[in-house]
Amino acid sequence: MSHVEVEIASQPDCWRKAAELAATHAAALPRPGERVAVTGCGTSLFMSQTIAALRERHGGELGGETDALPASEFPGTRRYDRVLALSRSGTTTEVVDLVRRLRGTVPTTVITADASTPVVEAADEAVVLDFADEQSVVQTRFATTALAVLRAHLGQDLEPLIADAERAVAEPLPDGAVEATQFTFLGRGWTVGIANEAGLKLREASLSWAESYPAMEYRHGPISVTDERSLVWMLGEAPEGLADDVRRTGGRWVEADRDAMVELIRAQRLAVALAERAGIDPDQPRNLAYSIILNK
DSSP states (O other), X not given: OOHHHHHHHTHHHHHHHHHHHHXXXXXXXXXXXXXXXXEESTHHHHHHHHHHHHHHHHXXXXXXXXXXXXXXXXXXXXXXXXXXXXXXXXXXXXXXHHHHHHTTXXXXXXXXXXXXXXXXXXXXXXXXXXXXXXXXXXXXXXXHXXXXXXXXXXXXXXXXXXXXXXXHTTSOOOTTTXXXXXXXXXXXXXXXXXXXXXXXXXXHHHOOEEEEEEGGGTTTTGGGXXXXXXXXXXXXXXXXXXXXXXXXXXXXXXXXXXXXXXXXXXXXXXXXXXXXXXXXXXXXXXXXXXXXXXXX
């Protein structure tokens, strides 16, 4: 069994620990009404998109105005009350450089898996998810555990999600999913970031042709690649009529009536299944490393 399979299956337990951790680190996490930027690279950027949309949806009572920004494209002209950075390794060059640059100008909090890293030294506050660290290059449990921390911090009860996740780690994949050769993941609102992450997982682990879009954008061009070889997976509530549009192309439509963070587990499992079918090691994706550290 690959490392990533073990890490995918451990997510329900990690989310339980995340809920406990959120309560003890409340002072380090974004406070109600703060104007916040959430930042990261790769998977952490997609989790940032999800966190930002969720926090804005809660409004000022628990959330507040929130931007999601790539660490490499962080604007110098905007003003924030707090910057929240996500970095599993704590060594990603763009994130470390950004947090160092912001020192003394805005409070910074980092969520990471390793306390003894440069980004922790640079940040004002750190939430360390060492129990969610991973051996696989492909991120799965760290990303969703970081998201679980923020969801618990926003007051959400994670127990129903954990119960659903325990089923998602073992139940069958969608019919025909492993046989498909083109994949499109769709989201709406906070689930757009989840869709982006699902597409990335298939590209990383299995080298699959996988795309992701806001659901209402899918008709504006991307639907043109959909045919009988395609699987279109809706994460969240689908726009009216979209499933029928996909079926008319010959593509396979997948939609589940449950939380998108839970459904992401099945997408992660699909990425592993596709890798195994292609004879690819999902723990060591081509051209990737555990952390991107740039020579300067």
